[in-house]
Amino acid sequence: MRHQKVDVILQAAVEVFSDQGFDQAKMDDIAQAAGVAKGTIYYHFKSKEDLFTGLMDEGMEKLIGCAKRHIDSEDSPVDQMHGLIRAHSQFFMENGKLAKLLLNEAFGTKERQQKFRASIREYILLIESLIEGGIATGDFQFDYPSEMAVAIFGAGSVLVLHKLYTLEDSAWTSEQSEEVTQMTIQSLSQLVFRSLLIK
Amino acid sequence: MRHQKVDVILQAAVEVFSDQGFDQAKMDDIAQAAGVAKGTIYYHFKSKEDLFTGLMDEGMEKLIGCAKRHIDSEDSPVDQMHGLIRAHSQFFMENGKLAKLLLNEAFGTKERQQKFRASIREYILLIESLIEGGIATGDFQFDYPSEMAVAIFGAGSVLVLHKLYTLEDSAWTSEQSEEVTQMTIQSLSQLVFRSLLIK
Amino acid sequence: MRHQKVDVILQAAVEVFSDQGFDQAKMDDIAQAAGVAKGTIYYHFKSKEDLFTGLMDEGMEKLIGCAKRHIDSEDSPVDQMHGLIRAHSQFFMENGKLAKLLLNEAFGTKERQQKFRASIREYILLIESLIEGGIATGDFQFDYPSEMAVAIFGAGSVLVLHKLYTLEDSAWTSEQSEEVTQMTIQSLSQLVFRSLLIK
Amino acid sequence: MRHQKVDVILQAAVEVFSDQGFDQAKMDDIAQAAGVAKGTIYYHFKSKEDLFTGLMDEGMEKLIGCAKRHIDSEDSPVDQMHGLIRAHSQFFMENGKLAKLLLNEAFGTKERQQKFRASIREYILLIESLIEGGIATGDFQFDYPSEMAVAIFGAGSVLVLHKLYTLEDSAWTSEQSEEVTQMTIQSLSQLVFRSLLIK
DNA sequence: TATGAATGAGTCTTCATTCAT
DNA sequence: GATGAATGAAGACTCATTCAT
Numbered sequence: 001m002r003h004q005k006v007d008v009i010l011q012a013a014v015e016v017f018s019d020q021g022f023d024q025a026k027m028d029d030i031a032q033a034a035g036v037a038k039g040t041i042y043y044h045f046k047s048k049e050d051l052f053t054g055l056m057d058e059g060m061e062k063l064i065g066c067a068k069r070h071i072d073s074e075d076s077p078v079d080q081m082h083g084l085i086r087a088h089s090q091f092f093m094e095n096g097k098l099a100k101l102l103l104n105e106a107f108g109t110k111e112r113q114q115k116f117r118a119s120i121r122e123y124i125l126l127i128e129s130l131i132e133g134g135i136a137t138g139d140f141q142f143d144y145p146s147e148m149a150v151a152i153f154g155a156g157s158v159l160v161l162h163k164l165y166t167l168e169d170s171a172w173t174s175e176q177s178e179e180v181t182q183m184t185i186q187s188l189s190q191l192v193f194r195s196l197l198i199k
Numbered sequence: 200m201r202h203q204k205v206d207v208i209l210q211a212a213v214e215v216f217s218d219q220g221f222d223q224a225k226m227d228d229i230a231q232a233a234g235v236a237k238g239t240i241y242y243h244f245k246s247k248e249d250l251f252t253g254l255m256d257e258g259m260e261k262l263i264g265c266a267k268r269h270i271d272s273e274d275s276p277v278d279q280m281h282g283l284i285r286a287h288s289q290f291f292m293e294n295g296k297l298a299k300l301l302l303n304e305a306f307g308t309k310e311r312q313q314k315f316r317a318s319i320r321e322y323i324l325l326i327e328s329l330i331e332g333g334i335a336t337g338d339f340q341f342d343y344p345s346e347m348a349v350a351i352f353g354a355g356s357v358l359v360l361h362k363l364y365t366l367e368d369s370a371w372t373s374e375q376s377e378e379v380t381q382m383t384i385q386s387l388s389q390l391v392f393r394s395l396l397i398k
Numbered sequence: 399m400r401h402q403k404v405d406v407i408l409q410a411a412v413e414v415f416s417d418q419g420f421d422q423a424k425m426d427d428i429a430q431a432a433g434v435a436k437g438t439i440y441y442h443f444k445s446k447e448d449l450f451t452g453l454m455d456e457g458m459e460k461l462i463g464c465a466k467r468h469i470d471s472e473d474s475p476v477d478q479m480h481g482l483i484r485a486h487s488q489f490f491m492e493n494g495k496l497a498k499l500l501l502n503e504a505f506g507t508k509e510r511q512q513k514f515r516a517s518i519r520e521y522i523l524l525i526e527s528l529i530e531g532g533i534a535t536g537d538f539q540f541d542y543p544s545e546m547a548v549a550i551f552g553a554g555s556v557l558v559l560h561k562l563y564t565l566e567d568s569a570w571t572s573e574q575s576e577e578v579t580q581m582t583i584q585s586l587s588q589l590v591f592r593s594l595l596i597k
Numbered sequence: 598m599r600h601q602k603v604d605v606i607l608q609a610a611v612e613v614f615s616d617q618g619f620d621q622a623k624m625d626d627i628a629q630a631a632g633v634a635k636g637t638i639y640y641h642f643k644s645k646e647d648l649f650t651g652l653m654d655e656g657m658e659k660l661i662g663c664a665k666r667h668i669d670s671e672d673s674p675v676d677q678m679h680g681l682i683r684a685h686s687q688f689f690m691e692n693g694k695l696a697k698l699l700l701n702e703a704f705g706t707k708e709r710q711q712k713f714r715a716s717i718r719e720y721i722l723l724i725e726s727l728i729e730g731g732i733a734t735g736d737f738q739f740d741y742p743s744e745m746a747v748a749i750f751g752a753g754s755v756l757v758l759h760k761l762y763t764l765e766d767s768a769w770t771s772e773q774s775e776e777v778t779q780m781t782i783q784s785l786s787q788l789v790f791r792s793l794l795i796k
Numbered sequence: 797t798a799t800g801a802a803t804g805a806g807t808c809t810t811c812a813t814t815c816a817t
Numbered sequence: 818g819a820t821g822a823a824t825g826a827a828g829a830c831t832c833a834t835t836c837a838t
Contacts, residue, residue: 005801023222027829037803042830044801100306107303107360117364147358147386154357155350161306162349165316187346195393204819226812236820238815243818247812403822421620425808435824440809442822498704505701505758515762545784548759549752556751557744559704563714585744592792602798624833634799636835641797645833 006044009034010058013051018097022052022105022112049112056105059098060119066091067126077134081196084130085156085188092160093181099164103157124149131196140196148195156188205243208233209257212250217296221251221304221311248311255304258297259318265290266325276333280395283329284355284387291359292380298363302356323348330395339395347394355387404442407432408456411449416495419502420450420510447510454503457496458517464489465524475532479594482528483554483586490558491579497562501555522547529594538594546593554586603641606631607655610648615694619649619702619709646709653702656695657716663688664723674731678793681727682753682785689757690778696761700754721746728793737793745792753785 012034016025027048031038045051070083092099105113106120128149134140142148163180211233215224226247230237244250269282291298304312305319327348333339341347362379410432414423425446429436443449468481490497503511504518526547532538540546561578609631613622624645628635642648667680689696702710703717725746731737739745760777 003801021222023220026827038829039803039805039831040801042832043803048829104306107299107306107364143389144382144386147382148390150361151354151358151386151390154361155354158353158357159346159350162353165306183343183346187343187350190342191347191350191390191394194395195390202818225810230821237813238820238822239818241813242820401822419620421618424806436809437811437824437826438822440811441824446808502704505697505704541787542780542784545756545780546788549756549784549788552755552759553748553752556755557748560747560751563704581741581744585741585748588740589745589748589788589792593788594791600797623831628800635833636799636801637797639834640799 003044005034005036005040009036009041009044009051010055013055014059014097014101017052017055018101018104022048053112053115056102056116057119059095059102060116060123062095062098063088063091063102064119064123064126067123071126071130077130077137077139078193078197081130081134081192082189084127085192086185088156089160089181089184089188092157093163093177093184096164099160103161106157120153124153127152134196139198141198142196152188152192155191159184159188202243204233204235204239208235208240208243208250209254212254213258213296213300216251216254217300217303221247252311252314255301255315256318258294258301259315259322261294261297262287262290262301263318263322263325266322270325270329276329276336276338277392277396280329280333280391281388283326284391285384287355288359288380288383288387291356292362292376292383295363298359302360305356319352323352326351333395338397340397341395351391354390358383358387401442403432403434403438407434407439407442407449408453411453412457412495412499415450415453416499416502420446451510451513454500454514455517457493457500458514458521460493460496461486461489461500462517462521462524465521469524469528475528475535475537476591476595479528479532479590480587482525483590484583486554487558487579487582487586490555491561491575491582494562497558501559504555518551522551525550532594537596539596540594550586550590553589557582557586600641602631602633602637606633606638606641606648607652610652611656611694611698614649614652615698615701619645650709650712653699653713654716656692656699657713657720659695660685660688660699661716661720661723664720668723668727674727674734674736675790675794678727678731678789679786681724682789683782685753686757686778686781686785689754690760690774690781693761696757700758703754717750721750724749731793736795738795739793749789752788756781756785 009030013030016030016033020026020029025048027038027041030051031041034041041051045054067084067087070087071080074080074083105116107113128145131140131142131145131148135142135145163184167176167180208229212229215229215232219225219228224247226237226240229250230240233240240250244253266283266286269286270279273279273282304315306312327344330339330341330344330347334341334344362383366375366379407428411428414428414431418424418427423446425436425439428449429439432439439449443452465482465485468485469478472478472481503514505511526544529538529540529543529546533540533543561582565574565578606627610622610627613627613630617623617626622645624635624638627648628638631638638648642651664681664684667684668677671677671680702713704710725742728737728739728742728745732739732742760781764773764777
């Protein structure tokens, strides 16, 4: 079991990084948010970079893991794609801070993000494999599966992010949250399946 | 006509902001890239913020202007949507640096971006109005036009960005560039129209 | 002509580095001693390391230059050795702070000092060449000229340093200073020439 | 008998302090080198300062003890001076790390070194007493016995240090080591006795 | 005795901004 | 209009020391 303080720090870090972005986030703030001394963070993490990278990697790992689980519990490509859309939407809506963090820093030019983009690509390839699978079974049809995968990732991510920002400040009951998630899933599904399914 | 130095500075600023992101970009770098003294930037712009905001606003203005022109030169909602997709793809592929700048900073939590997101929303509303138009004429059908607009924006932006990053380092002939742009337009069109068009 | 502030900074830096040693010296102190803002130092010098190295290099350059001048103004090896002893003693007694700085940091294991030791070796080789010269003319005789050069350097440096520390706090008239210098020169000369001269 | 861990720590401390210097040496490094936890050092030593001072004092004590033993086993001032030179050279060549530590920190301005310099002075006074003894018996002649003592200390120390640094990296057989020690003794002897002995 | 997680005061360094020329 | 030297507030990171176990 990971040391307790490490978890407290990670939790605080997601919060602060998500709200401020990597550059604007101050280690002091993270320390304060975590209720530990600044030195404690450096006892557990080599640097701000290290803390951040760990967060991103762990986040993407969780996301991909979640997606794979949803996919594996289904058999047909169509149901698997459904599973992915549900996983993507639910995961990001339920982990709003992490979602912002992942998506805000997904684009950018620094080296830090180069590495991170590898995880993104893995996720996109997962989507692409679902599309290819559907094409193989004759369920799907699309001329540019690779582009389609990226587009689905973009559509899904921006849609969720847009919801998150729009509703950011309004106090948010869990029913509303659930409702928004369902709406996101349905609109995404409509977009994706109309595009992919053979008519 | 704008002062010559101002243009040089703006040009350098796009370059540097695009490569480094707002926080990492240094005024020194911009000055050097522009071939002017640092003080000169401050003679023409109030602050780093000011320079950046101006850039973003101008960029979005150009993008929206470009989109509107493409839309207005068509009559039917279908052709207008086609025009928008062409405008979006071509504009971003031809202005790679600006594209990265706009899309990288489109998401994020700082106040600076609050204002910027207004422009984004305007652009998305433009897309939404096209969808609504198509629904009105009976060409389109979609249960969540508003979400669809966001999704199209997300799909198109991330797709372009993905292409830009993937091909970033490879030396890039204009023919290849043109080819990638065409492919982007076609895959986006397929996605959008399959989703929207009544079967 | 070097910028004025640079000289002020260098002067303050010798003072502070000499009193505190490299590690204990604070850039804040140097800035305050120089009467400039801390940023100003960094405008002119890349880092603490850079400032320090520059100081050391310049100091050794001056010392070696001074020694060479004294040597070149004499003809015979004996007189040249006399010149060197005078140069060494006077230079260090007159530049006490620099002397402490050079000699304190002359020994030590960090990379910084690796480079610095090259200058020391150059100085020692200068001494060695004088000894070899005297041996060639038949004035000197010694079985280990190379060791002798190092020993002379050590004896001269430690002797001066010892005087500087011993008399450090006593208010020091320039006559006394002159007297101590003369005494240093004479004792060093006696040591060196008794050892070297053929009986 | 001293606690075993204390010795392990002291040994590690000499190593680290010698390699890094007092300021650069980290308690973590010493703990790691000693194979104990950091807290353990603080259980046995009050502070970094304390550990260091103890080391230096013990080192000087050993050196002076060693010198005295060599001196006391001889009768004539000439032989006693020979004994001192042998003791000095052998002790430092055989305890290279300690030698660097003692000599590197012998100069410097911190309070810590003030106290340490008292030991140095004791050692120098020992040398001086030998010179005075030789003068009293009519064996030696020198106008500045006090300066001569300092000069001998300086020459001997810097010579040894120079050898240690020069040969630092080359793998070093004990025969070579012995050879270098002999050469050091002989060159020092030649320097000292030629200067001191009545012609 | 021994440990090592936690601390926070202390430092170097950066960089947007100013202003005298 | 243009310059670039100077500024100082801000922030990442270090490390000797403490203390609960």
